[in-house]
Amino acid sequence: ASVSESLGNIRPWLQKVTTQAKTTDSKYFTTTRKGEIFELKAELNSERKDKRKEAVKKVIASMTVGKDVSTLFPDVVNCMQADNLELKKLVYLYLMNYAKTQPDKAIMAVNTFVRDCEDPNPLIRALAVRTIGCIRVDEITAYLCDPLRKCLKDEDPYVRKTAAVCVAKLHDIDPLLVEEQGFLDALKELLADSNPMVVANAVAAITEISDSAQTDTAADMLCWSGQLINKLLTALNECTEWGQVFILDAVANYTPTENNEAQNMIERVSPRLAHANAAVVLSAVKVIMKLLEMLDPNSDFVLSTIKKLSAPLVTLLSSEPEIQYVALRNINLIVQKRPDILKQELKVFFVKYNDPIYVKLEKLDILIRLTSAANIANVLAELKEYATEVDVDFVRKAVRAIGRCAIKVESAAERCVSTLLDLIQTKVNYVVQEAIVVIKDIFRKYPNKYESVIGTLCENLDTLDEPEARASMIWIIGEYAERIDNADELLESFLEGFADEQTAVQLQLLTSVVKLFLKRPTDTQELVQQALSLATQEADNPDLRDRGYIYWRLLSTDPAAAKQVVLAEKPLISEETDLLEPNLLDELICHIGSLASVYHKPPAAFVDGRGGGQVAKATKGLPSRLAAEAGGAAAAAAGAGGGDFGAGTGAPGRPAVSVIPTQESLIGDLLDIDMSGGATAAAAMAAASASTNQQPVDLLGEGLDSLLGGPAPSATSPVPPSGASAAAGGSGADSLADIFGGLGGGVGGGLGGGGGFDPPMETWLPAQKGKGLQIEGRFLRRGPQLSMELRLRNNAMQQLNGFAVQFNKNSFGLAPAQPLAMNPLAPQQSVTTLLPLNTKGPVQKMDPLLTLQVAVKNNIDIFYFACLIPMYALFTEEGDMDKRVFLSTWKDIPPENETQFNLGSYAHDADTASTMLRSFNVFTIAKRSVESTDMLYQCVKLTNGILVLAELKIVPQTNAYTLSLKSRHVEIYPGVHEAYLAVLKG
């Protein structure tokens, strides 16, 4: 009989069932009567089969809606022995839900399970083994092993494929049991099964087990050989769509050892791009994107593969909206990694009127990424259209996008600005505000070019009610104060409601008023005073107060300097905004199609720690081009010198993110632009995470403290005024002795502890950047010997050898005293080694001062990283000196070189502090107490001979420490300050 005939038989029957069901099944959902459980119990024990079945149905319905029917457990289990398959399935479903709550009674079901696993009908065997794995009760698990072993070798593929998944279930309950019983090997054997579905399920189970593995044997399961991968790729052709996804996802974890292999894999995976299932397509894209990293980017093969990728990605956009969303999030990543793939396909990202909002927002994002001078006209016309839509978020994003276009494509900036002006004319509140925010960005990219629009902006002043828009407007007024006649009035009107503004607006307002004052000092004095007093006296926010104080001091000490600082030329914002950090991007590329790629976050960020071996495991990274091949690239990177740390693993040709933050950008950040203008924030963030692991030294922050301390009319006048005057008075040694009176042997008491403290290791080179080589390190000083302690770990699959290390020129001439002694490093091995240093190397002043750029070479590549030398590592043993020498040196250094720092408060008294500092070669020359305030006079000599004199003031009641430094070389102050903080904090 043909199928259509047999279907014909089923159809009327199905209709019958449905109509019959209409009168019966849905009623189970409505019963909420009292005594229901009791009635059910009676029915479950009824003599009549059909009645029992009805009762079980009712139980399941109650379970679905969340009622607790666990008390019926024994009665339901009694129905299990029935030979009716439908009833059996229902009982099993009940068991899976409640077995855990009634473990002692669940054991009653074991016999039936074991018997069912032997049933002649494979469907029943499979059902039993499927269910038993879901019952997480220890007593039952123990009985599971034997039937499972049999089922793994069952003659029927349907049973085997079910058993394969059951191994993963069991592993989740008891991983050790799975290993002991040899199920892992049995599972591996299934990979060679003749049936494609068995293979696919075995692959899925193995992937899951090795992802959450706690032991090495399980983790090693995924270390597949090329041969096996080859077999799996063959099985790909015969699997169901889902099986194909399992296999592709597993293959994506494999990194081939040779280029030919990678190329061959790509060739075999690419037919999948034509599959109707989007998951198959995306997983294939993932495998290909990963393998492409290994190949020569300019080869014909790579170029033609890239071409092949674009059409399938575009096709995904004609699927259902949810898949479109997943695809768009992934395309967003792919476009950042390889912009070429979709650059011709701009139009498919045009927003359709009926697209759901989440699709619209994502499309807009990609549209901007693909914008270039060639297509800007089309894009701009679209964006203008979008800016008149209904959804507020979407409209805002569209307006912002217009601004981004202007910043990205200079030739179109003018058109963008006029478009924005048109939009402002619509007077739609949020459009106006958003437009003002982006116009501010445009001003920052093209200063002094479009100020003619300021008039129009000012007309809309009253309608701005969002902080970001207000702050932007205030920034514009301050920046162009000289061209806005009534700038003072405008700012004054803002100042009236100062207290009610958000911090961002307050900060901006303060800065803008100061700018205005510096530009038009004559008629705005009152205004600036009002603003400063509001910021310093009325405000609770420390940032605001601090900024108020800097300005105050700056203006009162040196208006010219103030002008230089506040009106300094600002760095232009870069054109590419909100790019993902390159390492994260690489990791996400390895997760294409998965949730991580949808959230744009690494899995660890949203997956619970529980049972997630994945979290502990090294994050996924793209493979790099193989050593032999990559020689040229490595040489190129080496040629680029120490500056370019980011480009080591990235695709050549991608502009490297500037890694070490420049002083200007920090100043710019602090003084000027608080709004997340995008560019600076993103760049700064990337820089912070990509460069040294220490926080970049906040130069201005330090200066700030000194500004505060310096001219303040407080009692702490610069150090020994009395001493100085006394010395000048001529009474010489006596008065000196007087001044330093009471300094005793106590000072030296703490000498000789000697060990110092060892700072924790820092990661200098993460494994993703080091192609598997991870370097942690720290600086140590043992007596006179300065050394660098390195811990190298090999996370790669192969042995690493041929290590060598070299330093770039640095501020203190640090250089390795001997070559790096390193034996070859086996995979997963880690070794700690001590590299003695001297200071005879070439000297070049670095910025930040203490930066040390290091190159480490091995058989794979040359890697560059930068670290910060802690200043105390440079303090030498020769710092001690005579009191008199100290005093004369102090006098010799000009007073303007003196700087004061607040160190905060610590529990130690003066002596302990002195001892602690001594162990770091900070020598206390003298100690003195004035009105119960302890003063320590200390000296430090750096490796290059620079002397730093210090006065450490300790107020016992509050334990507040104040440090005054004096040296001929003020640049080293921040470092010394850091060192003091580090020592005192222990």
Added chain:
Amino acid sequence: MIGGLFVYNHKGEVLISRVYRDDIGRNAVDAFRVNVIHARQQVRSPVTNIAHTSFFHIKRSNIWICAAAKKNVNAALVFQFLYKMVEVMGNYFGKINEDNIKNNFVLIYELLDEIMDYGYPQNTDTGILKTYITQQGIKSQTKEETTKITNQVTGQIAWRREGIKYRRNELFLDVIESVNLLMSPQGQVLSAHVSGRVQMKSFLSGMPECKFGINDKIVVDSKRQEPGATSGGGNLGGGGKAGHIAIDDCQFHQCVKLSKFDTEHAISFIPPDGEFELMRYRTTKDISLPFRVIPLVREIGRTKMEVKVVVKSNFKPSLLAQKVEVRIPTPLNTSGVQVICMKGKARYKASDNAIVWKIKRMGGMKEWQLSAEIDMLSATDKAKKWTRPPISMNFEVPFAPSGFKVRYLKVFESKLNYSDHDVIKWVRYIGKSGLYETRC
């Protein structure tokens, strides 16, 4: 992988709840209801993360279907599975609505048990599922029968069973294309593409090998070994040059041997029995747009608007378009509309905020016009700004706007005694409107 599947009605009451993994608890069911179904604002994403659990949802009429997962699952796979699950349920009991789900909940649980194991999708082919999930229970199946079933469920050719016989071997091919267009008011094509599918209905005996030929440029070129062949050829409704079209991308049914397509550009397969979608394709070049809409909107003061719309048909005069419908959106504060049209019927539908103009039949190379006067209530400032949605069109034409042509479909069945010539074949082309919009 997927931790649990939940089905809710529009109120957020649970209709089906199937937990596959231990890491998804009962509270997950409530978390989704509270945070998504009962959330005040519109859904902003089909994926929601609540307390380290990710929820994927789709909606069918007012039923929410949701998958929950704790791990970093394959998101594309989850959504594809949800669609498939809806399709399977639809094949079993028709429309997805609350009544049908409640009435069939036992069946649904049985299906969910079969199509997914421990969060991993298994065989989801309805044709196969129907052979053993029947709600009748498997009573008297012989060993051979069950083996046949299990082999089919897991087998290589999971989509066809052995031993099918027909007295008359017959097959039907429908080429169904939907034309998508976005046009600017000035008549510039902003984006246009055709997404087409080839729907096949086969009634063939045995295990027939089929070979399918189309006029795709690459396929044709690779066949002739000489790129840019210049042979002419019948041209249906306009379309590609020299009878070949450039297909941007195509996707095939499970049964098509993809590796063979990749290497030889040959589409060969053993078809499932009955109806299925053989391939899907997409083209963007040389599309012959069947219609053009020329809008003219004039606002006269704050309370009056004039709309003039011209529709031009752009295909052979001998062909007839059917079910032509033009939707002209009107402002929300419309109080009255006067419409005049030359052909067809036009009505203002207040509930849709649109003038709907229906034309039953329209020949090629015609040009018809509608004009309307719209009166509006005087707009208060509070009334939302009206943003002129695009004018959309629906239609059906008897040709493939992409120029797609079936060149051959050959059937080989070596074991049975019928040949390609004995098979009766039918081919039909239908062009439909997808999103066919003109901004105004």
